[in-house]
Amino acid sequence: xxxxxxxxxxxxxxxxxxxxxxxxxxxxxxxxxxxxxxxxxxxxxxxxxxxxxxxxxxxxxxxxxxxxxxxxxxxxxxxxxxxxxxxxxxxxxxxxxxxxxxxxxxxxxxxxxxxxxxxxxxxxxxxxxxxxxxxxxxxxxxxxxxxxxxxxxxxxxxxxxxxxxxxxxxxxxxxxxxxxxxxxxxxxxxxxxxxxxxxxxxxxxxxxxxxxxxxxxxxxxxxxxxxxxxxxxxxxxxxxxxxxxxxxxxxxxxxxxxxxxxxxxxxxxx
Ligand SMILES: Cc1cc2nc3c(=O)[nH]c(=O)nc-3n(C[C@H](O)[C@H](O)[C@H](O)COP(=O)(O)OP(=O)(O)OC[C@H]3O[C@@H](n4cnc5c(N)ncnc54)[C@H](O)[C@@H]3O)c2cc1C
Ligand code: FES
Numbered sequence: 001x002x003x004x005x006x007x008x009x010x011x012x013x014x015x016x017x018x019x020x021x022x023x024x025x026x027x028x029x030x031x032x033x034x035x036x037x038x039x040x041x042x043x044x045x046x047x048x049x050x051x052x053x054x055x056x057x058x059x060x061x062x063x064x065x066x067x068x069x070x071x072x073x074x075x076x077x078x079x080x081x082x083x084x085x086x087x088x089x090x091x092x093x094x095x096x097x098x099x100x101x102x103x104x105x106x107x108x109x110x111x112x113x114x115x116x117x118x119x120x121x122x123x124x125x126x127x128x129x130x131x132x133x134x135x136x137x138x139x140x141x142x143x144x145x146x147x148x149x150x151x152x153x154x155x156x157x158x159x160x161x162x163x164x165x166x167x168x169x170x171x172x173x174x175x176x177x178x179x180x181x182x183x184x185x186x187x188x189x190x191x192x193x194x195x196x197x198x199x200x201x202x203x204x205x206x207x208x209x210x211x212x213x214x215x216x217x218x219x220x221x222x223x224x225x226x227x228x229x230x231x232x233x234x235x236x237x238x239x240x241x242x243x244x245x246x247x248x249x250x251x252x253x254x255x256x257x258x259x260x261x262x263x264x265x266x267x268x269x270x
Pocket of ligand 2: 233
């Protein structure tokens with residue numbers, strides 16, 4: 001049984017941190033402060049009828065001392081455009097924390113976190129907690145160009161090793177974050193586990209790399225969500241099954257996910 005709250009959260013701040021990317025801090029009931037890295041919240045972005053559905057966002061970090069949590073989001077459509085325009089002081093309708101978080105017990109001593117774009121959002125809190133647990137954390141962060149990199153200063157203060165990849169070569173490795181991962185593997189670097197969040201093609205590639213190198217790996221998926229708590233079945237993905245009478249299972253990204261283990265998701269159908 002999932003433990004989550006539905007309530008009001010007062011916006012403490014909501015500011016643009018990079019072109020079309022925003023960080024919002026929300027004062028919220030204590031259950032939100034207990035969120036695990038990888039869990040998410042559903043946010044009603046407007047008091048009006050449109051858009052009617054809440055929007056899902058990964059929890060960037062919780063601030064237990066301040067009784068708040070933060071999200072990092074990209075303006076992509078109507079809902080996030082409305083969200084970006086909301087001023088501090090306004091009360092938001094929020095539901096969370098939802099979904100399964102990353103399993104920190106799988107990390108081993110040398111975990112790698114790989115993010116594509118705003119996929120860095122749930123990995124930031126994971127990096128923080130792994131560092132607190134004494135792990136040697138490497139974060140591979142891929143973006144289109146250096147202007148699209150997010151929260152780099154915050155990442156640098158965590159005590160992690162940050163490796164950047166940009167598609168246009170304007171900073172760090174020229175190419176994708178997955179290219180960096182392949183380089184580390186070729187160099188024989190110690191990698192005890194991989195955690196990933198980003199666009200689906202990136203996750204599929206990480207999944208393939210992890211399987212071929214026999215790496216422990218968890219992937220955080222996105223899906224269009226209506227309810228966020230398992231009722232509408234709008235977010236299902238096909239997953240491998242152990243049942244010999246079935247070809248596949250359906251899993252809800254909002255409940256069984258958003259975090260899945262490598263080898264679980266059937267990508268062609270996801
Ligand atoms: C578990 C989860 C965690 C997420 N965490 C974050 C986060 O931390 N930061 C962030 O910026 N975004 C995150 N997203 C994606 C975010 O929910 C969507 O970008 C948002 O709902 C778009 O709303 P909109 O009304 O602005 O866009 P719409 O007008 O509804 O759509 C604009 C475009 O975005 C696509 N889109 C809409 N919803 C989703 C979705 N749920 N997943 C993928 N693509 C979508 C649409 O297909 C369309 O192309 C997350 C999604 C999920 C499922
Ligand atoms: S969003 Fe409704 S079941 Fe997942």
